[in-house]
Amino acid sequence: MGKITFYEERNFQGRSYECQSDCSDMTPNLNSSQSCRVESGCFMVYDRPNYMGNQIFLRSGEYSDNMSFGTSGSFRSCRQIPQHRGSFRIKIYEKENFGGKGMNTKMGRIIFYEDNNFQGCSYETSSDCAELTSYLSRCNSCRVESGCFMVYERPNYMGHQTLARRGEYPDNQHLMGMSMSDCIRSCRMIPTHKGQFRMRMYERENFRGQMNELLDDCDSIQDRFCMSDCQSAHLHSSHSSVQRTNQIQIMTMGKIIFYEDRNFQGSQYETSSDCPELTSYLTRCHSCKVESGSFMVYDRPNYMGNQYFMKRGEYSDYMSMMGMSDCIRSCRTIPMHSGSYKMRIYERENFGGQMNEMNEDCTNIQERYRMSDCQSCNVMDGNWLMYEQPNFRGKMMYMRPGEYKSFREMGMNGQRFMSMKRIMDSCN
Incomplete structure (x- = not known):
């Protein structure tokens, strides 16, 4: 059963009323309702009694101010939305009373699983889902039983996106462009289109x-x-x-060209996405051109080993230019980010010890925060580079949005990070 708690005042203050079923009139229980928490399930809430007036769909989460929905008053009634496990189908008509032309619409259906090979807990949906972690702790395989979906590596339809059409995807590597370390975080159904x-x-x-x-x-x-x-x-x-008619802005994809020999000679390989193993395309790589965007390159396959940041430009002999001792073996594109930047750094592993929140570059965490070390972090917005020495020097590590509980377990054993910088060149 679903569960929702209404509060008389904003920010979950004042008297409260808890509900696990339909309620046609909340005024006998509360004089007003200005905030609420959906602890489980989904609900429709209405600004008039008897399920009338403006209606708003609420899923699991906290809603500290009803005014943020654009409503002028408080919630007066609510309906619980029962969970549905089967298929979805609706018939729509051109006119009232089921008159005029009618059309059957069958919705797509996708099932997500926590583990590879369709193992672990599952979640089924036929609609958009902005945050899959509300239902599963992770998602590493899926089945598309009908229709087509876009799946994303970050919540709210952000990050790398991949088209998943009808079929089975036993692990994320079978979803083009997704690496084994990425989980699916959100999805969007692609509606059927019959016209031109x-x-x-x-x-x-x-x-x-x-x-x-x-x-x-x-x-x-x-x-x-x-x-x-x-x-x-x-x-x-x-x-x-x-x-x-829809108008959209397209975020330009990055583009990098790798060459086997120095000075852009020999066989070449061009990509605009992540590549976990460059030796599948080139026997070696000694020069490259970044034509747009920004990339992280690695001297070992699967985004391991020493990593280097490359922005737009020509690198005719990057081994001497950047001090690299080996060829590039893998690369990751850095997605364009136009919003704010936010990261929390922690003195110890598992988000322990002193914590500081950053919104801008920091040349030395010891001088600014009196922190002698940083062993875990939570990147909430934007893409960042962390450096082992102050003033953005020494070995670096690329951090995209996500939780990093232990740098040691990521292969950074014995390495300290003393300065952090926002990546703001990815759109160049």
Whole structure:
């Protein structure tokens, strides 16, 4: 059963009322309701009694101020949403009283599993899910039983995304572009589209520069349209008699080209995504060009060993330029981030000892925070680089959003980090 607790005042203050079922009128229990906590399950809440007025969908979480939903008053009634395990199907009609043209709509269905090979606890959905950790502690395999979904490595549809069509994915490596260390954190259902496809793409942001219209697939915009980049787009989609237009901004993908020999000679390999093993494409790698974005490169496969930050530029002999003693063996793209930066650093492993929160670069944690060491951290926003010496010197480590309970267990045994820097070059 679901469980929701309503509070008379904001920030969970004042008298409270706990409910595990439908409630047509909450005023006998509370004079008003300005905040609530959904401890389990999902609910629809209404700003008028008897399930009338504006309605809002609430899933598990804390809602400290009802005004954040745009409502002018307090919640007056609520309905629990029962859990559904089967398939989803709805028939919609053009007119009232089931008149006019009718259409059956069958929803997609995906099942997530905690462990590889469809083991452990599971969670099934036919709709968008912004935070899978509300249902599973992790997600390492999935089955798409019908329809298509986009899955993301971060909550709220952020981070690397992968198309999952009907089929079985026994581990995340079978999902293109996802490494074995990544879990699925959110997903979006892709609605069925029966009409035509049409998109206008633009060379620059805000729909400027060269424009071309697409009605079908395009394997290379450079070959077909002589466009070197696409930074904004205008999507048109036609569903029966309903015309809908969406405008989106495209975040430019990074692009790096690796060469077997120095000075960009020999065989080459180009990528815009993570690559855990470059030797699958090149026998060696001694130079590279970063044409857009930023990348972390590693001197061992699977993102192990010494790591180096590369922003846009040419590296004709990076072993001498960057002091590397070996060839690049793997690489990771650094996703573009335009929001705020936030990271908590801890003196000891497992988030123990002194804690400090950072929103900007720090040249020396010992001088600023009186911290002699940093052994774990929680990166909440943005991408960061951590350095073993003050003033951003020495060996570095790339930290993207996530919890890092022990640097020692990550292969950084005996290494200290004394300065931290935000990565703000990923869009160059």
